[in-house]
Amino acid sequence: MKSILPVIVFLVAFGSLFSQNEDNKHPILKDRFFIGPGWYFPARDVKFGVEGSINTDQIENFEDIDFDETLGLDKGENTFNLNFTWRFSRNKFWSVRGEYFKVGTSRNVTLDEEIEWDDIVYPVGGEAKVSYELGLYRVFFGRVISTGQKHELGGGLGIHGLNVKASVEGEGFIGDQSAGVSRSEVKAFLPLPNIGFWYIWAPTNRWAFSAGVDWFGIKIDNISGGLWNISPGVTFQIIRNLAVTANYQFLNFNANIDESDFKGSFDLTFSGPSFRIVGNF
Helix, strand or coil: CCHHHHHHHHHHCCCCCCCCHHHHCCCCCCCCEEEEEEEEEEEEHHHHHHCCCCCCCCCCCCCCEEHHHHCCCCCCCCCCEEEEEEECCCCCCCCEEEEEEEEEEEEEEECCCCEEEEEECCCCCCCEEEEEEEEEEEEEEEEEEEECEEEEEEEEEEEEEEEEEEEEEEEEEECCCEEEEEEEEEEEEEEEEEEEEEECCCCCEEEEEEEEEEEEEEEEEEEEEEEEECCCEEEEEEEECCEEEEEEEEEEEEEECCCCCCCCEEEEEEEEEEEEEEEEE
């Protein structure tokens, strides 16, 4: 009996210690469901090319037009975004993640440079209404690779759905002939698959630091494109089921397209902080 007693004491103490460690583990490492509405404040660099070019000495089929610089659009915009994560497997190793946000702008501008858009020339000094819009839908399936009391490393496969539109409206010319007031719009929906990895380090049960990266480049039929999605961040757990998160997110999407609704290219970059209120369960 005396020889068994130390073993029992050790097992009770070990079990108590393990339970205490689980209680002290940050919720980001142990909870099953997270949903985080918030705001994204990106700076933008938006370029489109549609069978036309800025007037230069070089003759090209099309050349990207910088909507922010050439057309005088604002570089900053605040936008709502939404993120969720669901660890759906029993051991919480498998998860599905989602993200949504939408940015766009529309503005009447006086052109400082001649531009050619969809074979219509808009002259210097002319008035034009310029707009563009990007909707991002991201779904990502991942699995934990390594996990511990204070960390988690995971990776997986996903897809970014990009809904892109751009238009120019104003009085233009085809050759020397006036085309009158016309509006030309291009649009495309591009599903871009990607691989990705994430890492979380939670030194306490209130603070957690994370980083994620998605990347892919692909060519399908008449479309080639690529993406980068990089997002380091920090999470503070306010109470058991409520946290706040601050991230810096860098997004870059580029594509060359030869379709009926869009013949040209785009290169879209968004970078800036985002802030979210996260419910975790």
